[in-house]
Amino acid sequence: MIRVGINGYGTIGKRVADAIREQPDMEVHGVGKRSPDYVAVGADEEGYPVYAVDEDRADGFREIGIDLAGSVDDLVAESDIIVDATPSGIGAENRPLYERHGTPALFQGGEDATVAEVSFNARANYDEAEDAEYARVVSCNTTGLSRFLAPLHENYGVEKARVTLVRRGGDPDQTGRGPINDTVPDPVSIPSHHGPDVQTVFPELDIDTIGLKVPTTMMHVHSVNVTLEERPDDVGEVTDLYRAEDRILTIPDYAGIDGAGTLKDLAQDAGRPRGDIWENCLWEESLTLQGKDLYCMQAIHQEADVVPENVDAIRALEGELSGPESRALTNETLGIDLGYLHDRTDLTAVRRTPDESPADD
Amino acid sequence: MIRVGINGYGTIGKRVADAIREQPDMEVHGVGKRSPDYVAVGADEEGYPVYAVDEDRADGFREIGIDLAGSVDDLVAESDIIVDATPSGIGAENRPLYERHGTPALFQGGEDATVAEVSFNARANYDEAEDAEYARVVSCNTTGLSRFLAPLHENYGVEKARVTLVRRGGDPDQTGRGPINDTVPDPVSIPSHHGPDVQTVFPELDIDTIGLKVPTTMMHVHSVNVTLEERPDDVGEVTDLYRAEDRILTIPDYAGIDGAGTLKDLAQDAGRPRGDIWENCLWEESLTLQGKDLYCMQAIHQEADVVPENVDAIRALEGELSGPESRALTNETLGIDLGYLHDRTDLTAVRRTPDESPADD
Numbered sequence: 001m002i003r004v005g006i007n008g009y010g011t012i013g014k015r016v017a018d019a020i021r022e023q024p025d026m027e028v029h030g031v032g033k034r035s036p037d038y039v040a041v042g043a044d045e046e047g048y049p050v051y052a053v054d055e056d057r058a059d060g061f062r063e064i065g066i067d068l069a070g071s072v073d074d075l076v077a078e079s080d081i082i083v084d085a086t087p088s089g090i091g092a093e094n095r096p097l098y099e100r101h102g103t104p105a106l107f108q109g110g111e112d113a114t115v116a117e118v119s120f121n122a123r124a125n126y127d128e129a130e131d132a133e134y135a136r137v138v139s140c141n142t143t144g145l146s147r148f149l150a151p152l153h154e155n156y157g158v159e160k161a162r163v164t165l166v167r168r169g170g171d172p173d174q175t176g177r178g179p180i181n182d183t184v185p186d187p188v189s190i191p192s193h194h195g196p197d198v199q200t201v202f203p204e205l206d207i208d209t210i211g212l213k214v215p216t217t218m219m220h221v222h223s224v225n226v227t228l229e230e231r232p233d234d235v236g237e238v239t240d241l242y243r244a245e246d247r248i249l250t251i252p253d254y255a256g257i258d259g260a261g262t263l264k265d266l267a268q269d270a271g272r273p274r275g276d277i278w279e280n281c282l283w284e285e286s287l288t289l290q291g292k293d294l295y296c297m298q299a300i301h302q303e304a305d306v307v308p309e310n311v312d313a314i315r316a317l318e319g320e321l322s323g324p325e326s327r328a329l330t331n332e333t334l335g336i337d338l339g340y341l342h343d344r345t346d347l348t349a350v351r352r353t354p355d356e357s358p359a360d361d
Numbered sequence: 362m363i364r365v366g367i368n369g370y371g372t373i374g375k376r377v378a379d380a381i382r383e384q385p386d387m388e389v390h391g392v393g394k395r396s397p398d399y400v401a402v403g404a405d406e407e408g409y410p411v412y413a414v415d416e417d418r419a420d421g422f423r424e425i426g427i428d429l430a431g432s433v434d435d436l437v438a439e440s441d442i443i444v445d446a447t448p449s450g451i452g453a454e455n456r457p458l459y460e461r462h463g464t465p466a467l468f469q470g471g472e473d474a475t476v477a478e479v480s481f482n483a484r485a486n487y488d489e490a491e492d493a494e495y496a497r498v499v500s501c502n503t504t505g506l507s508r509f510l511a512p513l514h515e516n517y518g519v520e521k522a523r524v525t526l527v528r529r530g531g532d533p534d535q536t537g538r539g540p541i542n543d544t545v546p547d548p549v550s551i552p553s554h555h556g557p558d559v560q561t562v563f564p565e566l567d568i569d570t571i572g573l574k575v576p577t578t579m580m581h582v583h584s585v586n587v588t589l590e591e592r593p594d595d596v597g598e599v600t601d602l603y604r605a606e607d608r609i610l611t612i613p614d615y616a617g618i619d620g621a622g623t624l625k626d627l628a629q630d631a632g633r634p635r636g637d638i639w640e641n642c643l644w645e646e647s648l649t650l651q652g653k654d655l656y657c658m659q660a661i662h663q664e665a666d667v668v669p670e671n672v673d674a675i676r677a678l679e680g681e682l683s684g685p686e687s688r689a690l691t692n693e694t695l696g697i698d699l700g701y702l703h704d705r706t707d708l709t710a711v712r713r714t715p716d717e718s719p720a721d722d
Contacts (some may be wrong), residue, residue: 014630023632035617036615037616038617038618038623038630039630040616041616041702042630043632045701060615064705065613066705096456171622172579172626173622173623173626174622175619175623181542245430252426254398255399256396256399259536261533261535261536261578262399262534264534265399265534266399267399269399269400269461271637273632274636275635276631279460282365290569340369341402344425344426344427
């Protein structure tokens, strides 16, 4: 049983904790928390031992009935591995603490790639983390792009990828972030950091990215173009490729799912914890082939898609299972399967025949 | 076992269905659904028999693997009671169908009060529905106001209530509704319909309401002023009154819950289905007494607060349990209890002593 310490119990940390609890081969040893607020109360209600990030605030925890299990230093000493889910930049500051205790650690994608020897995505490069002591689970957007690009890279070769990331302004509980009524180039310099970040997973892959922020809180949406080295027979072949991927939810045309709101509604109807969508959400109708140029749109739930990746990364560092074995176990235990949207009907017919695609030479 | 038919399986209908499934004395006989989309697939996955609202679309259901159980006419004939959760105005059109089959029915608050002989709120007037064949469960906002006003009405008397309703523009999946960047008086005429609607529950209560719409999808927020007939000793007395209410979540100051986003985050952390908040959410810190004038702010989850009211209304019409018995059973089966935010700590101290409230009388 791998004892996992979660340092930072916010949007990602609490989801990773709940995901670890579902695994047969690991357990939550405790969580590091800074503020004695409703989220701390939630951790205590879940039965997670709480360790103080800031010992000066110990009284605040006591006042709301939380018996601290110790300090974060204790948490690091007692755990087999740490998932650092602290805010961007704090992870790098924490690395010396993990080194001092000889405790392996995962960092999140908000850190620079230099924080760890491997940048990790379970679909793309699980094996590279097997000998590492530190790994960085790449960000939600880079995770989504890595999952999307892997099958194209393997089957057709990627000559060049160009992606516009229409990013959510903040998470639903981050009411203080903007923009409130604007579409903001962010960063205005091109490429955004996402392209180089994808190259930490696929070093040879040619990709340029552009980022903007909009006043929504639900999901990021990517407008994707990939020029392939080898042309698929038709777009149906590409659709089938993505239908076979375990962490890509291909949205069938009939479903009436027209945006992030309906996607969240679907996830809630399916009983997903916190309405989380762990998969990339790829609109099948948007998949379009123009010569060797593939186009599509996909939505990425920024709070959720890295959660199964963290679980897999723990197994990669501990060297317990192969990548496919770990992914399958994580998928099964979390319930990463909305395949019933497809299974219930015969959707093998290709949406668009070549004849209906006039510019499709 | 009361066989309940749900006519209209949208935002409210699907939540009412799931709530009924948790009850020991009733069962979902089937649901009426118009469109063969992801929501219909969800109903089928849940095991609810699906009845076609529009028989011309039967082929669409068949194509996605849904074996229709019949038409809505069949659903009405086979059920002991119907919960009509169709869009506003359709309920009234449906009443003749229910009458033809002699099937009692509940309507939702989007209908005019004339659709049924009783406008219902479980806290305020459960008993009035006991002999009725038709009842209207009042809207989310009227439900929230009725729950809030009942304890004041009973303990101090309400001389006059004045409420500004800052309403969400649409639900999260209603991407086509506005406003997208405005604060819109809606309606611009005063009072809005909410005041008169509260009077369908409290006929004698003097209340004026003003409504506006803002570009959010999460919750409504009410700015409340009530001039009381009798002055409470201090605001702590009022706080205690609300802490004792079963469907009012009083938000303690320590929790760091600053808006609808954090409220939804709390509900998700607590494992609530769909992140639903069935209670009024009343900020304790906002409760303020100036002479006989009480002020506060409360948030209302428009998708959820009427759900337990529908369950109770079924029992009221069927004459099975008393109001307090039904409410207690509904609360327990659904898990309407976030009391751990308070139980874990000694919060009996009154937030603000009279001395700190200089303008207080």
